[in-house]
Every structure is written in C-alpha cells, then in structure tokens.
Amino acid sequence: MSQDVAEVITATDPVEIARALIRCQSVTPDEGGALIFLRELLTDAGFEAEIVRFSEEGTADVDNLFAKIGSGAPHLTFAGHTDVVPPGEECRWQHPPFAAEIDGDMLFGRGAVDMKGAVACFAAAALDYLSATGEPKGTISFLITGDEEGVSINGTRKLLAWAKERGETFDHALVGEPTNPNALGDMIKIGRRGSLSGTITITGKQGHSAYPHLAKNPMRGLAKVMHALLDEPLDTGTHEFDPSTLEVTSVDTGNPAFNVIPAEVTIRFNSRFNNLHTAESLRARVEKQVETALECSGLTGSIAFEPNAAEAFLTEAGDIAALLSETIKAETGLTPALSTTGGTSDARYIKDYCPVIEFGLVGQTMHQIDERVDIADLTALTAIYRTFLTRYFDRFGD
Ligand SMILES: [Zn+2]
Structure with a gap:
C-alpha cells in the first residue's frame, strides 16, 4: 500500500479520497487505478473486496468492485461508478481535469460530482461508522462499476447477478448519482422514467x-x-x-x-x-x-x-426514503423532493433485486468542462451518509 493511501485511511477525509479518485484517469472503460485504490482503502478497513472483470463480445472488458463487511440482514449496498465521461478539450478547463486541484471552496476535476465525490463521501462515512461502532448489525457493501457512463453491458447488471450467485441478498440500495438540481438536500430519486x-x-x-x-x-x-x-x-x-x-x-x-x-x-x-x-x-x-x-x-x-431500452420504475422503498429524507432534513434543514425526473441510471438494474433510492451531490456541472464540487458539500454529504448509516442499522438491525 502506498503512503498516500495509508494517510487517507487514517484521515477518512472525503476530500482526500475524492482527490485520489479524480487523479485516476478512469474514462470508461478504463479502470485507471480508481477501483484498485478503493479496494485497498476498504480492505484496510476490514472489508472483503474483490475486483471482478466482465467481458462480452463486441465490447471492452470492464472492471467492477464488490466489497462488503459484516454478515446477514439488513444488507445496505451503496451503488455507484468510478468511470467518468471524457474531459473534452483539456485546454479549456480552468484546472486540468485529472489534477484534482482545489481553488477557493471548490474541488475541480472530471467525476467531482458524477460521481467520484459521492463514492468518496460514502467510503468516508462507512469507515467512520465502522471505527465508531465496529462491525455493523448486518452488512454494508459497495457495488461499484466502471461501466456506467458507457454501454453499461459489463457493469452493474452483471455485478448484481454475480453477487446473487455468490449468495448475496440486498435489502436496500442507495445510489450516489448527483440527484440535487441546486443545493445539497433538494432531491431524492425514488424511481426513474x-x-x-x-x-x-x-x-x-x-x-x-x-x-x-x-x-x-x-x-x-x-x-x-x-x-x-x-x-x-x-x-x-x-x-x-x-x-x-x-x-x-x-x-x-x-x-x-x-x-x-x-x-x-x-x-x-x-x-x-x-x-x-x-x-x-x-x-x-x-x-x-x-x-x-x-x-x-x-x-x-x-x-x-435501439437495444438499450430502459423500463420505468418506482421504488417500493417508502420507509427507507422517509429515513433518508429525515436525515437530510436534520443535516441540511431542507426537505428533499421525492422525484422521478432526469435520465436513466443503474438503479434501473438494482430495482430488480431490492428497493433502491438515489441521493448524491449537486449535479450542475456534471459532464461539463470545469466539473467541480463545493468542498462544503463533500463534508455535508459525508455527514448525511454517516448519520444515515447509524439510523439505518438502528431501525432495521435486530
Ligand atoms: Zn453518474
């Protein structure tokens, strides 16, 4: 393990984890070191973590990560992706897209909001939760793909089937896509068109x-x-x-x-x-x-x-949506709208396994030049996820 990673683990600092992830050039379908970094981070905190490669004729091979800690129900899985869309013309960025530079209150880089930032927040929250409470009264897992921004053939859909084959059952899933239009706390997605x-x-x-x-x-x-x-x-x-x-x-x-x-x-x-x-x-x-x-x-x-049609769905996660909503209200003062707007996400595959809700960062700069995240949002989202973990296991554990 590198010195950098060791420092990050002791710090459980979402900003440093996000910076380390942004520095990995993981434009779909390249892994770019992002999943390996996460695997090391989680393994050192006691997770069992494995990188799984999926292939299919006519598409690039893609790496995915499954990591878990604890056993049995309730099983909360955090789903997301570390692949990013291409940066476009790098010279048009104020800060290089893979440099993870901080300028004022903002962290710049491709994937800052979609969605390396949220992956970093959940990792920081989970590590902090575990160091405070020890093993969870159930299971926490990470279902992270490198194929969300591409054709999504060798990604979440296959990873879910792979996990099921190994006997994993999920009770609830939280996806870290950037769901908020303007401010952290605006919106939870409870389904998709x-x-x-x-x-x-x-x-x-x-x-x-x-x-x-x-x-x-x-x-x-x-x-x-x-x-x-x-x-x-x-x-x-x-x-x-x-x-x-x-x-x-x-x-x-x-x-x-x-x-x-x-x-x-x-x-x-x-x-x-x-x-x-x-x-x-x-x-x-x-x-x-x-x-x-x-x-x-x-x-x-x-x-x-086109073969990539996606079905509309509405999650049956009324209780977990309410729990997350209360947590967001407590941490930000905002009552999030429960929405089904926007494009598709990997939640469309997860919904066949368990109720799924989505909540992440503010999406304003996603897929744009100068993609960036407010450092305060990284801290606040980590606090939301952290409180949510406590409330989740208090509520559904035992
Ligand atoms: Zn995304």
Missing part, C-alpha cells in the same frame, strides 16, 4: 424532381408519420411521474441535391416514459402508428429500435 430510442425508415423511389410521377417521394410519408407520432400525447402523467414524452431528434435523407427525389428518409426518436407504459407497449404503439401512417401514403418502411 424509462427510455426507448429508435430509427424509422420510410422507403420510396429515387428520381428526378421534374418527373415526380416516375419516382415515389418518401417525404410525403414523413409528414403523416410525424403527425402520428407527435399529435397525441402519450399520457398526462401520474402522481409520481411527469407526462411521458417522445421527441423526434433527427430527420435525414442524406440528399444534397435540390432536383433529386430521395430514395428514403429516416426519422430518429427518443421517448422518456413513465410507468403507465413499458418499452414493449411503446414499441407496439409506435409500430402501429407508423404502419397506419404509411398505409395511407402508399409507402413502405421499417423501424429499428
């Missing part, structure tokens, strides 16, 4: 625009298909979810000429849907709409759905 993307191709017959009767213009079908997709709202929302949406994100013929009728036009779309739908029911709906629209235009077409 689903996502479905696809490409519709309308096929006609290429020809000279001066002789349209010899061609078949697919653009005539485009208008009808767009009407079918966009005119009727998917729903009006529910108590927990906003209305579902479907956005057309690209229309393309690949045709540079004014006097050529194109052979085909493609339409790309993405839908973010609530739990009134499933990916399957939406696929059927879009297929029917497109089929009907093309029938009236005398054109043919096809739809290819």
Whole structure:
C-alpha cells in the first residue's frame, strides 16, 4: 500500500479520497487505478473486496468492485461508478481535469460530482461508522462499476447477478448519482422514467424532381408519420411521474441535391416514459402508428429500435426514503423532493433485486468542462451518509 493511501485511511477525509479518485484517469472503460485504490482503502478497513472483470463480445472488458463487511440482514449496498465521461478539450478547463486541484471552496476535476465525490463521501462515512461502532448489525457493501457512463453491458447488471450467485441478498440500495438540481438536500430519486430510442425508415423511389410521377417521394410519408407520432400525447402523467414524452431528434435523407427525389428518409426518436407504459407497449404503439401512417401514403418502411431500452420504475422503498429524507432534513434543514425526473441510471438494474433510492451531490456541472464540487458539500454529504448509516442499522438491525 502506498503512503498516500495509508494517510487517507487514517484521515477518512472525503476530500482526500475524492482527490485520489479524480487523479485516476478512469474514462470508461478504463479502470485507471480508481477501483484498485478503493479496494485497498476498504480492505484496510476490514472489508472483503474483490475486483471482478466482465467481458462480452463486441465490447471492452470492464472492471467492477464488490466489497462488503459484516454478515446477514439488513444488507445496505451503496451503488455507484468510478468511470467518468471524457474531459473534452483539456485546454479549456480552468484546472486540468485529472489534477484534482482545489481553488477557493471548490474541488475541480472530471467525476467531482458524477460521481467520484459521492463514492468518496460514502467510503468516508462507512469507515467512520465502522471505527465508531465496529462491525455493523448486518452488512454494508459497495457495488461499484466502471461501466456506467458507457454501454453499461459489463457493469452493474452483471455485478448484481454475480453477487446473487455468490449468495448475496440486498435489502436496500442507495445510489450516489448527483440527484440535487441546486443545493445539497433538494432531491431524492425514488424511481426513474424509462427510455426507448429508435430509427424509422420510410422507403420510396429515387428520381428526378421534374418527373415526380416516375419516382415515389418518401417525404410525403414523413409528414403523416410525424403527425402520428407527435399529435397525441402519450399520457398526462401520474402522481409520481411527469407526462411521458417522445421527441423526434433527427430527420435525414442524406440528399444534397435540390432536383433529386430521395430514395428514403429516416426519422430518429427518443421517448422518456413513465410507468403507465413499458418499452414493449411503446414499441407496439409506435409500430402501429407508423404502419397506419404509411398505409395511407402508399409507402413502405421499417423501424429499428435501439437495444438499450430502459423500463420505468418506482421504488417500493417508502420507509427507507422517509429515513433518508429525515436525515437530510436534520443535516441540511431542507426537505428533499421525492422525484422521478432526469435520465436513466443503474438503479434501473438494482430495482430488480431490492428497493433502491438515489441521493448524491449537486449535479450542475456534471459532464461539463470545469466539473467541480463545493468542498462544503463533500463534508455535508459525508455527514448525511454517516448519520444515515447509524439510523439505518438502528431501525432495521435486530
Ligand atoms: Zn453518474
């Protein structure tokens, strides 16, 4: 173990742990030293920790970390990722993206909020909890992937199955994604919308625009298909979810000429849907709409759905959400909104194993140049996680 790591362990300082993680260049799918650092940190605190590599043809191998301490129920797992999105043009950063420099009150670096910062806070909280109380009255584990920002094939989904095969059962999961829009304490996520993307191709017959009767213009079908997709709202929302949406994100013929009728036009779309739908029911709906629209235009077409659809879900973690909510109120004075907004996260896989809630840092600078976190937020989030651990085992232990 390096001197650096030893110092960090005695300090259980979330800022130093976050800095050590940010210095690891773990752009998906590279491990970059981040999981090895965490494994050492946790092993030295008494955790059993293992790095597990998953592979699949056509994708890069990805390392993941599973670490646990204690045994039996209740089992609280903290889930997150140490991979980060690429920094973009490094010269545009005020501070180099992997230098973990502190400027004023802020710690700069890729992953500062999404989500090496929260991983550091939970690690610091867990180590402090263990040094105060000894082994937990149950189990604390870390489920950390290196494949959240990428295709998510060799990540959390496989790690959950791997853990289950080894006999692990989870009672609750807390995901450290940056859930707060403005201030620490704003928002807990208790579910997520689903996502479905696809490409519709309308096929006609290429020809000279001066002789349209010899061609078949697919653009005539485009208008009808767009009407079918966009005119009727998917729903009006529910108590927990906003209305579902479907956005057309690209229309393309690949045709540079004014006097050529194109052979085909493609339409790309993405839908973010609530739990009134499933990916399957939406696929059927879009297929029917497109089929009907093309029938009236005398054109043919096809739809290819992207394989990475995510289902909408609402967690059944009413009691743990309430416990976290009370903890946040006690530590920050804010009552967090219980929300299902935003994109997808790995919680969509965890929800098949146990109730899952999400609470992390403020997300304002995630995936941006000059990603940074307020040092005070790292301290405050650590305090929230630390108090939550005490309350969790007091409440669910025994
Ligand atoms: Zn993230």
